[in-house]
Amino acid sequence: MTQPSANGISSPAAAVRGTTISPIKLLLKGRAFFALIAIIIVFSFLSPNYLTVSNLLIMSSHVAIYGILAIGMLVVILSGGIDLSVGSILALCGVVAGALMQGVKLTPLGVILFPPVWAVVVLTCALGALLGALNGILIAWFRVPAFVTTLGVMYMARGIALLQTNGLTYNNLAGRPELGNTGFDWLGFNRLFGVPISVLVLAALAVLTGLMLSRSSFGRWLYAAGGNENAADLSGVPVKRVKITVYTLSGILSAIAGLVLSSQLTSAGPTAGTTYELTAIAAVVIGGAALTGGRGTVRGTMLGAFVIGFLSDGLVIIGVSSYWQTVFTGAVIVLAVLMNTIQYGARGIRQ
Amino acid sequence: MTQPSANGISSPAAAVRGTTISPIKLLLKGRAFFALIAIIIVFSFLSPNYLTVSNLLIMSSHVAIYGILAIGMLVVILSGGIDLSVGSILALCGVVAGALMQGVKLTPLGVILFPPVWAVVVLTCALGALLGALNGILIAWFRVPAFVTTLGVMYMARGIALLQTNGLTYNNLAGRPELGNTGFDWLGFNRLFGVPISVLVLAALAVLTGLMLSRSSFGRWLYAAGGNENAADLSGVPVKRVKITVYTLSGILSAIAGLVLSSQLTSAGPTAGTTYELTAIAAVVIGGAALTGGRGTVRGTMLGAFVIGFLSDGLVIIGVSSYWQTVFTGAVIVLAVLMNTIQYGARGIRQ
Amino acid sequence: MSDAATSRPAGEVVLAARNIAKSYNGVRALKGVNFDIHRGQVTTLFGENGAGKSTLMKILSGVVQPTSGEIVLDGQPIVFSSSTDARNHGISIIHQELSLAPNLSVRDNIFMGREITGPTGVNYAEEERQVRRLLAELEEDIDPLTPVEELRLGQQQIVEIARALSVDSRILIMDEPTSALSATEVEVLFSVIRDLTAKGVSIVYISHHLEEALQITDHAVVLRDGNMTAYAPRADIDLEWIVRNMVGENYDLGSPPTGHDFGPVMLSIRELTVPDPAGGGYNVVDRMSLDVRAGEIVCIYGLMGAGRTELLETVAGKLSATSGEIVLEGKEISHLPIGERISRGLALVPEDRQRYGLVQTMSVGQNLSLASIMEFTRGIFTSVKLERALVQKSIRDVTVKTDGPDVPIGSLSGGNQQKVVIGKMLATDPKVILLDEPSRGIDIGAKAEVFRILAHHAAAGQAVVFTTSEVNECLSIAHRIIIMRRGRISAEFTSDITKEKIMAASGEAMAA
Amino acid sequence: GLISIIVTDPANPYWLTEGQVAKATAESLGYTANVSAHKGDTNTESTMIDTAITNKSVAIILDPANADGSIGAVKKAIAANIPVFLVNAEINQDGLAKAQLVSNNAQGAAIGAQQWVEAIGDKGNYVELFGNPADNNAATRSNGYETVLTQYPDLKKVGKEVANWDRTQGYQKMQSLLQAHPDIVGVISGNDEMALGAIAALKEAGKLSQVKVGGFDGSPDAVAAVKSGEMQYTVLQPVAVFSAEAVKQADKFIKTGSTGAASEKQLFDCALITKDNVDKYTGPFTLSQ
């Protein structure tokens, strides 16, 4: 993959330099920044409804799902792997949350347990973590290539989601006050200071991951393991542990995305999230990360996710026919990265 | 990615060593071989209809589509790239072939031209080559990452296919004798010595590509460019030309797959081939190639395609519910590669 | 080529650099250099790490384009658009950093991009025949069909050399061709070079093994900070002249540090056995035992393939032993992961810096601090301030020539990259430090500096074990010299032994 | 003998019911039955037909993937002497399948649109959610709506979005449509899934009380929404009826050589489910009289 060679490590490097970099400069360094600006300008001209606070917030809440998945995908890609199972884990976690909200029947006792919402959230995230860890263990210990492992888990998780629901969708996720399990729709419906919770969740996760990557020792291990696994290993980086951790993180983030999505829809179906892995990978790559590992930033990935989300929503708002939407999406994805390549020129670009 | 290190180059090496290696030994070296054998044995026990010549031929004709795409994907992956656009190019080429079979209206002249089938085939392949070359040029000259480029082209080709047909499907592809354009269904329907033409096409393409990889200078350039692009470049390998060629090849092969598919179905629709890129990549990876480039063989890829095809057809034949099919497919994909990893042990496996 | 060549008088300038300057992003690597290559003679280029030697050679071989200045070939100004272009003009180069495709076989690497083709495609048989001939000429027993990634570093370097030799070139540039070779192999290479010069081929030779280079050179050119500072024919130069012009003062590798007593045994290896990691079925380390005490510097000398690398890698935790014990400060550590061994005070500087030493996607500073992240981690966060201090100190300690800690590691000269690898492991503040060929590719000043640092660490109570292929290095710093042969200790000396005895014990005398 | 049943995608309750009812009917008539799914891909469908031939099925019940694209697959089965019975969707060629049993989408769309006007009134702006354009039913339903709604000149369609029968897409497209057209009074949807997505979007925007939503299919989720008042109505497709009927005709054909039906194309009328009759909905896609 192609990118300015200093891109992936600019943020830790900057951290080392210790200079305070202005937010504007930080944004300018993201490869997808200009594409995002161009998209916003074009659509603002084409529709008066595009550049309104309420629309920006709605669009951001759509981005949230892909964005959360893309953060998980980023850490996996930084480690030199890939995770195709995010969409399926999202769906499985969604329907498990749905099932838990319907109550857990303990047949021997003859009672139905209604876990409170916080317990549902915790259990769902734990399930996501488990599936992610399964990916990680197969990849790190059994050395199955990441593509194959996560492809397999993608099919398996989807199949289990279908089996568990028998193809049906759980609808009644609001809970009932008398059962003490209300509040599930908070994630998808409520707003804090006018901002949808899902957007805040995305922002929080992005900031946390950004800090983890740039400031924690784990972040440094991750960049090192993705950059040169052998050298990292000999320098004492616990490479296997790093790998298992990144897939587990990706699993947890998929579970969170699943919770947010089912909360937004107040329903959880087994076919949710199909092909989202492609969108998540696209966001990461448009954001300047290398599929070979070791290069990429959260900032870039967020820009990538917003480019994709703001583009596709904009096309709907100006009422472009769905076929043309497909054509434009493709063209803009290529142009976004092409513009960036031209902007930085051949200088510093290594294959 | 993980694989026996000698895998990628075993075939040229064997060719030179001059020793005659028995076909059995050749097969044994493919990582997916045991998985394929296991699949055939298990399904033969479960259904008397599975291990019959006619079913094996039918299944092979199903494999043909994925197999042809996988050959193109293999050469792209060997060069260190990836091609997500194969499914869309397949669809676009299919509908363009369909449109040509309906006749080309030359409005100024007021006549409808019915090109003969060979011309349709040539034009369609040329279109595939063009789209592939577009991928290649963006990747090699403009240094847009392969994932982004081919994702963009994937959307664009799909959108254009939808626009051109307005979402509808061409179904009169048989042609009419009075127009001199019959014969299109030959590819999909006829048999030579009892073997479906599509299987023969696959075999021919596999052999040709295998020869190209193991015997031609281009083959070595390809492995070199994928193994260490810088070193290849310094040694005078025309890396850019190699890249453009592989994407062009992949485009042509997608067009051929599109022709075979529309001939088999006697119809061409704009949504054909959706997600086939994933199947093709899976076949290549199960067949032992590394997504990082430079390692992989046609033999392995063919085994990978047959593993996937024989498995999914087998599950349908024994009547497993479609949910369980999904679960099994995932499990077998992982197991196939896991078995192989265990079989070869840790020796020679490098990340 | 040879008809035209023989008609010229010996010593004629065939290729010349005129006022060549080169800047990388504003950093001036070359500041206007004039450099002549004489027909049928060996011109040696000396200079500190980062002096610009490799840059100049890359310009002469068309790999990079100069910022200004011109190249004159046979009296005509010429511009090489690519390395292929230069090769077509008869100029080929052995790069300092290996440029091989690891997935391809030796044969495929040698003929990569210049296939011999016949009616049925590539003529593998003919290529293989030529490879065998070349390897035989280099007295190297390598199967042409082995994938390059399965070769030892030294063997990979031989493949690079063979590749350059396989082109019938009139000018052959060798940028540190011997950094991973043993004395025997260097001898073979030199005899090949003599054959070539006799045929009228011009050689440019770069090495930090000064004595070795003196044996072969006809002209010496010294580069310093991107300028040419001295030129002299062979007759007028000696070691002292080179060193003076290179670094401005005279350097001596010194002698083993004295004045401190050895402490307790820090590292104890007992009956260690390691099978061949490539699956050869024999033991590369064979029931070997060794004790190293605090304050002691031990040099392990041996021929290539003696098993030194495997021994050190096993102690560091990269390979696992089938039997035997590794005891660090009285505690058995063979079951511990690498990271744990490092935090207990055991550090390994690996032999192959590109594959095992550096993370190419990271900056110089991040590479230097990679093994000691925990040192500057407070709670869950790393401290920018502490890291910067640590990195600055490392850069000073091992004298890395860099524009600052934030530049990509790939922009450093080869020797400076090696110093980063050494600095990274020294920064972990080890009690026992293992260095596998630490002097590979570093200049004489830096070598003295590294040895001074090792001596300093030893005096401070650390134990040092290093391997080398240069006997002089053993003699000038080690308290004890171990000779390894086929996975065992074949002899043990103290520092007052002679070079000849060491070489005899290693089996080199017989081989040579 | 074996009856192979090929449906679109059992991950949707509609096709799940279609498959389950057909299978149950076949088993009650003494056949073994096998349900598989082509997920809308004509190539997969063709594979399933090949498999049915391999398995020596006595009849194939097929929900075709594409009106044009499935013709080849049906021909292949006919060529192997296996009678094919199409359910739920048609193919654009007569004389191949023994029977084509489909719900009357045009009639269903018409009664749906009428009910929709009743709920909304005869003026205001509205938007439409359109199904997968590759599926004929998407256009049939849309045209059916159009025929009725164009009779009311004050009802203005201000937006139409493809949401591919999918709930998530219905949700996101609806949110975007709301941004562009905040003043709409109604949403008419090509199926229930998209309508349910739209309802979630309206709830989130706090607009569900102003904007009325109509669906199509009669899926259990939609019926629940009708019951709770979130959806105005849904049009029930008699999938349970015609998929049972298809198997019965197959049985008759196998035994007597004729389906017993008057014509190859058989339309089954759709029924309306509103708040008034929602209690009669007794099982998935079943409205007891």
Ligand SMILES: Nc1ncnc2c1ncn2[C@@H]1O[C@H](COP(=O)(O)OP(=O)(O)OP(=O)(O)O)[C@@H](O)[C@H]1O
């Ligand atoms: N690609 C590059 N980008 C930026 N700076 C570079 C690059 N390559 C070399 N330099 C700089 O140019 C200077 C000269 O480097 P060069 O590799 O020519 O040194 P050298 O004399 O070969 O040293 P050594 O003995 O260590 O190999 C160094 O300061 C180095 O940092």
Ligand SMILES: Nc1ncnc2c1ncn2[C@@H]1O[C@H](COP(=O)(O)OP(=O)(O)OP(=O)(O)O)[C@@H](O)[C@H]1O
């Ligand atoms: N007893 C033996 N018989 C045959 N080959 C051997 C034997 N011992 C070692 N070798 C060869 O030498 C290799 C060990 O090389 P190793 O790198 O450990 O040596 P070294 O002393 O570190 O040399 P250098 O680092 O200079 O290459 C083995 O992989 C094998 O190829």
Ligand SMILES: [Mg+2]
């Ligand atoms: Mg150099």
Ligand SMILES: [Mg+2]
């Ligand atoms: Mg060694």
